[in-house]
Ligand SMILES: Nc1nc2c(ncn2[C@@H]2O[C@H](COP(=O)(O)OP(=O)(O)OP(=O)(O)O)[C@@H](O)[C@H]2O)c(=O)[nH]1
């Protein structure tokens with residue numbers, strides 16, 4: 001029996017938990033089953049109560065107190081503890097049928113994807129054939145408002161690409177909070193960000209403003225390493241951005257979908273991509289309509 005899941009990840013505050021909540025609401029409205037797994041030990045409030053919560057296995061507060069760790073070190077410890085106690089996941093997930101979409105809400109600390117291979121190890125375990133064998137896709141959220149600052153946008157795209165290479169599962173990159181961008185930018189301008197390339201740097205308004213304010217400041221002449229404005233309007237910073245953008249363009253791996261949580265159609269569109277990635281519909285048994293569904297159909 002196949003299982004299906006999506007792992008919602010991305011930097012802190014990108015809108016992961018909000019997207020999980022919208023997805024669950026949308027699935028419920030469409031009479032689909034969701035199983036919500038919270039793997040963020042720091043998460044406190046939820047729109048939908050998790051069906052499985054890492055906090056029932058380990059408490060971040062206890063870890064920080066007993067191990068004298070800060071919040072980030074504590075979080076890494078909690079996830080390492082999860083990897084040593086994977087039965088916690090297996091016991092709950094093993095009995096789920098193919099009807100369920102298992103939604104993993106992940107913490108935002110980027111080091112979990114890049115510096116320490118915790119998430120890649122977890123993904124390998126969840127997808128391992130013969131064990132849980134979950135057909136999993138990654139939904140990597142990047143804050144859509146980053147499009148107003150190209151350097152932020154490309155730095156974020158680099159982390160998305162890094163996660164793609166580490167995880168080796170089907171991967172969707174998503175620009176979140178597009179309701180905030182749609183009101184500020186024309187559709188035509190937003191479209192350019194969906195397939196990022198170096199041409200985006202040519203008309204970067206933030207860079208143009210920085211350059212104007214810095215009037216020919218070359219960071220090599222500024223001399224003051226603390227002078228952030230000079231550094232960010234300097235030639236090396238521009239060269240760095242071009243190098244990052246060229247790298248992303250050359251790999252041609254990063255494309256974005258747009259997510260506006262306030263728009264049901266947008267959530268549905270992302271769900272369709274997720275379903276396609278994991279081939280959810282192909283595995284579903286035709287099911288008989290319940291009595292009330294017959295009435296709705298009529
Ligand atoms: N306008 C708007 N705000 C959003 C959207 N999604 C999330 N937010 C807001 O962004 C903030 C962070 O959202 P979360 O869903 O908690 O983000 P997260 O990625 O789960 O954050 P961490 O778990 O702390 O890494 C909250 O204040 C949300 O209300 C969106 O689609 N539109």
Ligand SMILES: [Mg+2]
Pocket residue numbers: 016017018040043105106
């Ligand atoms: Mg969250």
